[in-house]
Amino acid sequence: MFTETEISKRKRQTENVMRIFFLVMTSLMILPLLLIIGYLLYKALPVLSLEFLFTNPKDNMRAGGLWAPFLGTIYLVVVSLFVSAPIGIFAAVYLNEYARESWFTRITNLAVVNLAGVPSIVHALFGVGAFVLFAGLGESILAASLTLAIMTLPVIIASTTEALKAVPMSFREACWNLGATRWQTIRRIVIPNSISGILTGVILQVSRAAGETAPIMFTGAVFYKNITEGNLFAYNITEQCMALSLHLFTISTQVPDVTEGIPYGTAVVLVGSVLLVNAASIVLRVYLRTRKKW
Amino acid sequence: MKTNSQNGSQMTPIIEVTDLRVHYGDKLALKGVSFDVYQNEILGIIGPAQSGKTTLLKVINRTLEFTPDATIEGSVKLDGEDISTISDVYGLRRRIGMVQPLPVGLPLSIYDNVAFAPRTAGIRSKSELDVIVERCLQQAALWEEVKERLNTLGTQLSGGQQQRLTIARALSHQPEILCLDEFSIAVDPVTTMRIEEVLKTLRTEMTILLVTNLVQQAKRLANRTAFFLNGDLIEIDTTDIIFSENPAEQATYDYVNGTFG
Numbered sequence: 414m415f416t417e418t419e420i421s422k423r424k425r426q427t428e429n430v431m432r433i434f435f436l437v438m439t440s441l442m443i444l445p446l447l448l449i450i451g452y453l454l455y456k457a458l459p460v461l462s463l464e465f466l467f468t469n470p471k472d473n474m475r476a477g478g479l480w481a482p483f484l485g486t487i488y489l490v491v492v493s494l495f496v497s498a499p500i501g502i503f504a505a506v507y508l509n510e511y512a513r514e515s516w517f518t519r520i521t522n523l524a525v526v527n528l529a530g531v532p533s534i535v536h537a538l539f540g541v542g543a544f545v546l547f548a549g550l551g552e553s554i555l556a557a558s559l560t561l562a563i564m565t566l567p568v569i570i571a572s573t574t575e576a577l578k579a580v581p582m583s584f585r586e587a588c589w590n591l592g593a594t595r596w597q598t599i600r601r602i603v604i605p606n607s608i609s610g611i612l613t614g615v616i617l618q619v620s621r622a623a624g625e626t627a628p629i630m631f632t633g634a635v636f637y638k639n640i641t642e643g644n645l646f647a648y649n650i651t652e653q654c655m656a657l658s659l660h661l662f663t664i665s666t667q668v669p670d671v672t673e674g675i676p677y678g679t680a681v682v683l684v685g686s687v688l689l690v691n692a693a694s695i696v697l698r699v700y701l702r703t704r705k706k707w
Numbered sequence: 708m709k710t711n712s713q714n715g716s717q718m719t720p721i722i723e724v725t726d727l728r729v730h731y732g733d734k735l736a737l738k739g740v741s742f743d744v745y746q747n748e749i750l751g752i753i754g755p756a757q758s759g760k761t762t763l764l765k766v767i768n769r770t771l772e773f774t775p776d777a778t779i780e781g782s783v784k785l786d787g788e789d790i791s792t793i794s795d796v797y798g799l800r801r802r803i804g805m806v807q808p809l810p811v812g813l814p815l816s817i818y819d820n821v822a823f824a825p826r827t828a829g830i831r832s833k834s835e836l837d838v839i840v841e842r843c844l845q846q847a848a849l850w851e852e853v854k855e856r857l858n859t860l861g862t863q864l865s866g867g868q869q870q871r872l873t874i875a876r877a878l879s880h881q882p883e884i885l886c887l888d889e890f891s892i893a894v895d896p897v898t899t900m901r902i903e904e905v906l907k908t909l910r911t912e913m914t915i916l917l918v919t920n921l922v923q924q925a926k927r928l929a930n931r932t933a934f935f936l937n938g939d940l941i942e943i944d945t946t947d948i949i950f951s952e953n954p955a956e957q958a959t960y961d962y963v964n965g966t967f968g
Contacts, residue, residue, distance in 0.1 A: 513775050587811040587873070589770050591824040592801035592880060601823070606814055 460674035485654030492558035501569030528567035540632040554650040557633025565618040572614025576607040609701030616694035620687040626658040727781035740940040749915040751929030758935040804877030804885040810869035812861035820861040824880040847875035867898030
């Protein structure tokens with residue numbers, strides 16, 4: 414019969430202890446998330462309804478719904494991604510596929526890394542200087558979106574670069590050996606095999622852009638604006654808009670006697686839309702991964 | 708260095724390499740090599756790792772340009788034309804078929820793998836592509852195994868099949884020269900012998916540069932054999948002489964007989 418030695422017994426015990434330790438740490442990470450969502454939902458339950466989503470705030474924001482800030486956030490996110498996604502993706506393709514190691518690419522890569530670490534309030538001040546004042550856009554959806562775009566750009570470049578690097582170099586070499594240009598290689602092999610990673614990186618920036626308050630509060634988001642309820646085109650991008658993040662901040666700190674559930678409802682809508690978008694990106698990623706070809 | 712080919716028809720040089728030096732940064736990978744490659748011969752290129760064999764192939768199809776710190780001196784002429792002055796580098800690469808050591812099936816269907824180069828060269832007609840795909844897969848001795856499933860992924864073939872797929876792909880742009888870089892490294896012996904048979908028939912249509920770490924493979928296939936060592940061309944001569952009891956250099960004798968350090 415096989416008998417366990419002292420050493421292998423201790424090894425097995427340590428193994429069990431470590432596994433439980435890591436499991437506890439993982440649970441500690443998930444617990445706050447569940448508590449936050451649970452607490453928000455519990456507090457928000459009295460106000461949550463479709464009507465809450467599709468009516469404007471009323472009585473100096475003390476009652477009513479979220480239509481204006483909700484639509485404003487959508488505008489800000491969509492317009493900013495329209496700017497940052499193409500620039501970020503094409504810049505990453507250039508840096509990864511075309512550029513040779515040089516002072517230019519080194520500085521660009523350094524700039525990307527550093528820009529990603531700049532606090533959002535600094536982006537806000539840059540946005541005021543560059544877009545609101547210098548470019549003469551005034552405080553508008555356009556100026557706020559461009560500020561958000563500048564903020565998300567470095568992260569999109571970084572995530573796209575990661576996705577491109579995941580395509581094996583040998584595929585590119587095989588294409589070059591066959592007389593393909595770099596562009597033909599990129600179009601037929603590199604992009605089709607990195608698109609899931611690229612899109613995931615872009616979509617994850619939706620949650621970041623939707624949640625930020627500082628970059629938009631000086632560049633285009635306002636305390637209150639009355640718009641047509643239920644009209645998706647109620648905002649003009651040269652005008653200001655409301656936004657969920659700023660709305661949550663103002664009704665929580667600036668307005669007295671707000672109906673109990675409204676701030677929590679606002680938070681639920683903000684977190685819920687972000688989670689929804691993230692879930693969509695996971696579904697997309699899984700779908701594209703099933704088509705992975707090597 | 709002496710070269711004496713047996714028959715006159717092989718005496719037209721298709722590639723002329725003159726004093727070729729390649730640096731990777733400070734490191735000298737090819738130390739001034741000169742030799743000719745004749746029309747319709749199989750030139751075996753043997754030598755241990757780090758002797759500059761792969762670098763030589765990359766110079767010939769100008770893919771060394773993708774290695775950032777590589778610099779090239781000397782000249783390589785293809786049909787009398789200096790390749791560094793050819794402006795249509797993609798056309799140049801299509802005149803040369805390249806097979807790499809590890810099979811690289813592109814993440815495309817078997818059909819699209821073979822049709823890749825013709826398509827990048829602008830061929831769109833489905834019937835024309837069908838003919839090319841069948842011809843190349845036939846030539847690479849893969850057609851019978853895959854003709855029923857041309858639309859399945861090339862990356863799902865076995866290693867030996869994938870290597871024959873890369874050979875079919877390398878033939879798809881009708882190259883004048885076929886370069887094989889240690890093609891048998893990831894291929895079983897039976898497949899290796901099948902590919903060797905393929906190469907023997909291809910010799911009538913094109914010139915073949917066979918880089919190999921199996922000296923017996925060079926002995927079996929090559930008309931002439933070149934022995935590279937540490938970036939130097941030690942000796943190039945008919946395969947009979949290289950593998951005889953008295954090649955010009957002692958190092959050659961030691962290497963082909965396996966008594967080399």
